[in-house]
Amino acid sequence: MxxxxxxxxxxxxxxxxxxxxxxxxxxxxxxxxxxxxxxxxxxxxxxxxxxxxxxxxxxxxxxxxxxxxxxxxxxxxxxxxxxxxxxxxxxxxxxxxxxxxxxxxxxxxxxxxxxxxxxxxxxxxxxxxxxxxxxxxxxxxxxxxxxxxxxxxxxxxxxxxxxxxxxxxxxxxxxxxxxxxxxxxxxxxxxxxxxxxxxxxxxxxxxxxxxxxxxxxxxxxxxxxxxxxxxxxxxxNVKLNKEGYANVEDIISEAKPFDAKTFELVANETEALILDVRHQDDFAKGHIPKSIFIGIDGQFAPWVGALILDIKQPILLVTPVGKEQETIMRLARVGYDNTVGYLKGGFESWKNAGLEFDTVTSVSAEKLDEIMKQFESNNEKASVFDVRKPGEYAAEHILDVPSTPLDFINDHLSEFPKEDTFYVHCAGGYRSMIAASILKSRGYHNVVDVLGGFSAIKKTEIKTTNYVCPSTLK
Known part of the structure; x- marks a missing residue:
């Protein structure tokens, strides 16, 4: 046996x-x-x-x-x-x-x-x-x-x-x-x-x-x-499991490789979501404007399912070179079968074509500590947001920082300032970069990611607490 x-x-x-x-x-x-x-x-x-x-x-x-x-x-x-x-x-x-x-x-x-x-x-x-x-x-x-x-x-x-x-x-x-x-x-x-x-x-x-x-x-x-x-x-997904679905091999074969100019054209014509699955550090250094980051090396499929609400959403992929088919397959694992195609040659081909790209500003936890102290010296408070899950937030969080879980970020959009600089963090940096990408795609360009997340924050002098007001949790 x-x-x-x-x-x-x-x-x-x-x-x-x-x-x-x-x-x-x-x-x-x-x-x-x-x-x-x-x-x-x-x-x-x-x-x-x-x-x-x-x-x-x-x-x-x-x-x-x-x-x-x-x-x-x-x-x-x-x-x-x-x-x-x-x-x-x-x-x-x-x-x-x-x-x-x-x-x-x-x-x-x-x-x-x-x-x-x-x-x-x-x-x-x-x-x-x-x-x-x-x-x-x-x-x-x-x-x-x-x-x-x-x-x-x-x-x-x-x-x-x-x-x-x-x-x-x-x-x-x-x-x-x-x-x-x-x-x-x-x-x-x-x-x-x-x-x-x-x-x-x-x-x-x-x-x-x-x-x-x-x-x-x-x-x-x-x-x-x-x-x-x-x-x-x-x-x-229940519906697909109960009624049947397409062969994943067919889905992979139907996704097309596009050069940068064609990729841009298809994105504009189809209103496809551009999904960037590279490492968060690479996304921060440069990405296609309005693209969404969900890294393939993290909890990829569950976050795709939580944040892309329509499984029939047309998707265009930006992946590490050689990871195109794996990404399409992993999307199909959770029912996202409408991958239109991917950027041939990866993000470098986009840059080499001279096309516009965006970046995400990041700061270290130590720098965030300095910024928060500077605000406090002026009797003000820096705008910091915690996108971890409610249970993580309840266990310990920065004093006076609200809980805005990534799962429900669309419910919290009104809480993020449109004009002023604000900072987002998760536990280690993966989820905060997802949040930053979503916020930037919606016009919140003053978002700053905290490198290393709460793991790094705990090593600084930033004040934390485990007190939770029930109204702060979703």
Whole structure:
């Protein structure tokens, strides 16, 4: 028996390759499916099943393409109703894979079709649970995403999830391995661990939602407390996962390389969004006016989903040379399939063509300290904005600096001064550069990025606090 976790950091997502005696099951595959086919081929094995734990909201799964390429059936748990051909399993249905079995456990609550898959070894012993978004390490799936489809409130869904955990998962033996669908960084939960493999026993001991003496009402209150609004692209990804989608290889082949002059012309004619995915330092030194920065080396896909509200938005790319196809693929992972093309030769080709470009002004944390002290000496206050998440802000922030989370930056535009210089920071510099690019694209050209973010700020004499007025948080 072989179990391989294929973890994708920018999505905080785990797909799984399971093999026994030449037969393979894939659980929650990514949209680009060739790697799974290649692994099976290298092992002289055949993909027999494609298991889906639920209709994913945060990424587009590869189930449809993988089924087309291999002929393997797509398997969902009870209450799933996909538009394409699939096997909808019954609760407790057993699937034989070589010398082992995989049992479908219907565990509604995150969504109503949510299911876990329990692997039993060749001796029939419970060995591992592929828990999808029902159980994470340190948390459970948020119960607010499926309200509309289920015609239920988040509190009602949380109650269903409580029952699923108590009747299907907590009775399992402590030594059963837990393989979740996501880790820290996913918006599908609020307290996910950085670890990606655990055990039932560890979760019973450490996961707040699995406390043995927890009442149903306590569970509902704690699981629904502090939930931020989900990214706008989530419902659209559910729709793609439920109804089907184009092959990612076709999407990559349709995106065209444009020289600088043609790129500019296409941008003007199509009203495409220019997305620059280079490192933030390179973006600061020079970028196409009104382009938006979301670096491919950070939490790329989730930030694209959070900030580009329409998955059908035409996109033109500025990438590091050689990263064009990877970027298109990573956009497609979260349903952004309308990449019109990319700047051939990267940003240098734009500069070499003599076309106009913009920059972002940056200051060190030490310089910000000097500026803030100078303002204080005149009984004034420098305009500084914190674009980290509310939880980070609550833990510690600069005294008297407001919380303007990047996720909701459009809601805070009126708070940024149009004429005066102001400063933005995040934790390390990635998100503040995204914020700066968005603000500049909307005419706020006096924005200054703080290099190194709050990590650097804490090393200065700038006063910080952990006091939070609830009204300052979204």
């Amino acid at each position: 072989k179990i391989q976790q294929i973890y994708t950091g920018c999505l905080a997502q785990g797909a799984y390759y399971i093999e026994s005696n030449g037969e393979v099951a894939i659980i929650d595959p990514l949209r680009e499916v060739q790697p799974y086919i290649d692994i099976a081929s290298a092992n002289n094995a055949q993909i027999k099943y494609i298991f889906e734990t639920h209709f994913h909201a945060d990424f587009v799964s590869g189930h449809v393409t993988l089924a087309e390429k291999t002929g393997a059936p797509i398997v969902y748990g009870p209450e799933a109703n996909p538009s394409f051909k699939a096997h909808v399993a019954t609760d407790g249905e057993v699937f034989k894979l070589g010398e082992i079995t995989i049992t479908c456990l219907h565990t509604p609550g995150h969504t109503m079709e949510s299911s876990c898959y329990l692997l039993k070894d060749k001796d029939g012993k419970d060995y591992a649970l592929f828990s999808g978004d029902t159980l994470f390490l340190g948390d459970v799936g948020r119960p607010d995403l499926a309200q509309k489809a289920a015609h239920m409130t988040q509190e009602q869904l949380a109650g269903v999830l409580f029952d699923s955990l108590r009747t299907k998962i907590m009775p399992l033996a402590d030594d059963v391995i837990v393989y979740p669908a996501h880790g820290a960084g996913s918006a599908c939960g609020k307290n996910l661990s950085k670890e990606t493999v655990g055990s039932i026993g560890e979760q019973k001991a450490t996961n707040y939602a699995l406390r043995a003496n927890m009442t149903r009402d306590e569970f509902i209150a704690e699981v629904t407390d502090g939930l931020l609004p989900p990214p706008a692209y989530f419902p659209m």
